[in-house]
Amino acid sequence: PISQDIDHILETQSALAIDLGGTNLRVAIVCMRGKIVKKYCQPNPKTFEARMDLMLKMCKEAMRDAVDYNCRVLGAGVSTGGRVNPQDGVVLHATKVIQEWCSVDLRTPISDALHLPVWVDNDGNCAALAEKKFGHGKGVENFVTVITGTGIGGGIIHHNELVHGSTFCAAELGHIMVSLEGPECTCGSRGCIEAYASGMALQREAKKLHDEDQLKVEGMDMKISESVTAKHLIDAARMGNSKAAAILNKAATALGVGIINILHTVNPSQVVLSGVLASYYQVPVQHVISQRALLSVQNIKVVTSDLEEPALLGAASMVLDYATRRIY
Amino acid sequence: PISQDIDHILETQSALAIDLGGTNLRVAIVCMRGKIVKKYCQPNPKTFEARMDLMLKMCKEAMRDAVDYNCRVLGAGVSTGGRVNPQDGVVLHATKVIQEWCSVDLRTPISDALHLPVWVDNDGNCAALAEKKFGHGKGVENFVTVITGTGIGGGIIHHNELVHGSTFCAAELGHIMVSLEGPECTCGSRGCIEAYASGMALQREAKKLHDEDQLKVEGMDMKISESVTAKHLIDAARMGNSKAAAILNKAATALGVGIINILHTVNPSQVVLSGVLASYYQVPVQHVISQRALLSVQNIKVVTSDLEEPALLGAASMVLDYATRRIY
Ligand SMILES: [Ca+2]
Ligand SMILES: [Ca+2]
Numbered sequence: 001p002i003s004q005d006i007d008h009i010l011e012t013q014s015a016l017a018i019d020l021g022g023t024n025l026r027v028a029i030v031c032m033r034g035k036i037v038k039k040y041c042q043p044n045p046k047t048f049e050a051r052m053d054l055m056l057k058m059c060k061e062a063m064r065d066a067v068d069y070n071c072r073v074l075g076a077g078v079s080t081g082g083r084v085n086p087q088d089g090v091v092l093h094a095t096k097v098i099q100e101w102c103s104v105d106l107r108t109p110i111s112d113a114l115h116l117p118v119w120v121d122n123d124g125n126c127a128a129l130a131e132k133k134f135g136h137g138k139g140v141e142n143f144v145t146v147i148t149g150t151g152i153g154g155g156i157i158h159h160n161e162l163v164h165g166s167t168f169c170a171a172e173l174g175h176i177m178v179s180l181e182g183p184e185c186t187c188g189s190r191g192c193i194e195a196y197a198s199g200m201a202l203q204r205e206a207k208k209l210h211d212e213d214q215l216k217v218e219g220m221d222m223k224i225s226e227s228v229t230a231k232h233l234i235d236a237a238r239m240g241n242s243k244a245a246a247i248l249n250k251a252a253t254a255l256g257v258g259i260i261n262i263l264h265t266v267n268p269s270q271v272v273l274s275g276v277l278a279s280y281y282q283v284p285v286q287h288v289i290s291q292r293a294l295l296s297v298q299n300i301k302v303v304t305s306d307l308e309e310p311a312l313l314g315a316a317s318m319v320l321d322y323a324t325r326r327i328y
Numbered sequence: 329p330i331s332q333d334i335d336h337i338l339e340t341q342s343a344l345a346i347d348l349g350g351t352n353l354r355v356a357i358v359c360m361r362g363k364i365v366k367k368y369c370q371p372n373p374k375t376f377e378a379r380m381d382l383m384l385k386m387c388k389e390a391m392r393d394a395v396d397y398n399c400r401v402l403g404a405g406v407s408t409g410g411r412v413n414p415q416d417g418v419v420l421h422a423t424k425v426i427q428e429w430c431s432v433d434l435r436t437p438i439s440d441a442l443h444l445p446v447w448v449d450n451d452g453n454c455a456a457l458a459e460k461k462f463g464h465g466k467g468v469e470n471f472v473t474v475i476t477g478t479g480i481g482g483g484i485i486h487h488n489e490l491v492h493g494s495t496f497c498a499a500e501l502g503h504i505m506v507s508l509e510g511p512e513c514t515c516g517s518r519g520c521i522e523a524y525a526s527g528m529a530l531q532r533e534a535k536k537l538h539d540e541d542q543l544k545v546e547g548m549d550m551k552i553s554e555s556v557t558a559k560h561l562i563d564a565a566r567m568g569n570s571k572a573a574a575i576l577n578k579a580a581t582a583l584g585v586g587i588i589n590i591l592h593t594v595n596p597s598q599v600v601l602s603g604v605l606a607s608y609y610q611v612p613v614q615h616v617i618s619q620r621a622l623l624s625v626q627n628i629k630v631v632t633s634d635l636e637e638p639a640l641l642g643a644a645s646m647v648l649d650y651a652t653r654r655i656y
């Protein structure tokens with residue numbers, strides 16, 4: 001029947017999603033229902049020029065591929081580390097995790113190169129948008145997402161909208177401080193939850209233990225050539241290394257206390273943890289909340305994200321929502 | 329002329345304002361432009377029954393006086409310590425600062441006794457409403473108020489509205505933690521800014537110093553019979569007591585770091601400090617922000633409230649705004 005032939009040739013409304021992280025630069029074609037059609041990944045260059053060149057090159061490749069996949073790209077969405085002015089599509093300021101990444105207009109060059117509307121927001125805010133559209137945040141009016149990856153980011157949804165703040169610095173949840181002293185942070189301060197509980201922080205502690213020959217325990221699988229990571233710390237703790245366990249316990253306490261600070265400030269009905277360390281932190285964070293939060297927030301649900309790519313999906317969601325609404 | 333005679337007999341639209349604090353129970357008649365016409369103050373009783381009886385007795389006295397002052401009372405507004413459900417007019421839960429103060433319906437008994445509509449919110453939220461209507465928050469879309477009195481409370485205005493949160497526990501700013509360990513707090517946790525920087529906390533430290541005979545310095549005016557307070561600690565520091573100065577410095581750092589945590593969460597354009605310690609903390613808090621906050625929030629304005637009675641004025645503002653709007 002004719003309807004089937006038409007279905008076959010109809011293009012799918014899609015988004016180009018770009019994720020600029022501390023480690024990688026990624027691009028994806030994402031279709032309306034959140035399916036990632038194709039994904040491209042490269043190490044994120046250390047300089048501004050190389051980064052912009054690579055990003056535009058990857059986008060153009062994706063645009064060509066999108067034609068083959070019958071995806072009609074409605075716009076580009078960018079998720080990036082750092083503070084972002086989403087109205088102007090500009091990265092205002094980033095910590096050392098992404099170098100040469102201050103006062104960068106992303107909208108103009110991408111829009112000029114691809115002839116597409118462009119939306120930009122920070123990675124934490126994008127992750128919150130992804131949960132809102134495709135994950136645990138569907139239909140939830142007030143929730144917070146905390147991403148524990150290389151760094152720690154976050155996004156706050158209040159009355160179904162992102163909280164950006166007066167200078168686009170809301171939900172910089174990685175830089176909530178839980179100690180007056182505490183470990184140094186990439187932001188220049190001390191005692192931030194990012195400095196205690198991020199992948200970077202755990203790797204720093206793992207390396208310290210390794211240098212003192214205190215990391216590897218009997219039966220632990222770790223090659224000499226392998227670089228030390230947060231995962232080794234977690235493995236060591238699981239296999240009985242009490243020093244590793246104490247470090248992780250402190251990291252989880254710091255993260256939990258930081259999250260309680262968020263609860264005592266905006267009191268969301270749900271916390272979504274995402275990023276590589278989310279499933280590790282879920283239980284201890286819930287425990288810290290039960291120990292140290294005010295009674296009225298102790299029943300908060302702390303869930304682990306089911307989304308494989310929150311930053312990319314959130315970047316795509318700006319396009320899929322705003323391009324069809326035609327407002328922002 | 330006739331118009332003058334009418335002016336003379338016209339009643340002034342007014343509110344009955346009630347403030348239930350850790351120390352005192354206060355009632356006031358407040359007219360539309362924020363003028364406190366008459367104020368009543370008693371020590372806040374320690375038991376539920378005595379407190380309710382006294383409150384209603386004071387309210388009835390105020391209602392009788394309001395007739396003499398030609399004030400037409402449109403409703404009663406209540407500011408109280410603890411978590412409040414403002415929709416139902418119920419105090420959900422309070423810390424030990426106000427005893428026997430959980431699951432207390434304030435609206436029904438007050439409304440029944442006075443035949444008036446009644447609005448209830450917590451003291452921090454009331455202080456924010458007071459700033460919004462009569463103080464530094466006039467015309468400011470996003471701001472936070474932090475009250476440093478006996479305890480520490482706060483209120484958050486986002487898009488011109490109070491943030492109450494999903495279980496009415498938003499803006500419990502006194503229980504933002506800035507230490508994983510730190511001093512014990514009335515809430516059961518540790519390291520809360522209330523446990524470092526409130527009047528209670530400073531009094532606790534002043535007493536400790538006094539017991540060790542380390543508080544009083546040469547030339548300091550302090551009678552033997554006098555009970556030791558936060559003010560003595562501040563006086564001692566000003567007169568060269570370095571231990572007192574170190575305690576105050578730590579308190580100010582804790583408060584500053586706690587406020588930065590708020591800035592990194594909701595990023596308001598202004599912080600209003602109120603309460604007896606506000607003017608003391610303003611400069612050090614601004615300094616801590618310049619040292620430890622993300623660049624994008626360092627230019628935040630920290631101001632000291634000009635309002636003499638933020639809790640009472642905020643309680644009144646609910647009546648003056650909502651009774652005339654006829655919605656809540
Ligand atoms: Ca964010
Ligand atoms: Ca409050």
Ligand SMILES: [Zn+2]
Pocket residue numbers: 174175176185186187188189190192194195
């Ligand atoms: Zn930091």
Ligand SMILES: [Zn+2]
Pocket residue numbers: 502503504513514515516517518520522523
């Ligand atoms: Zn506390």
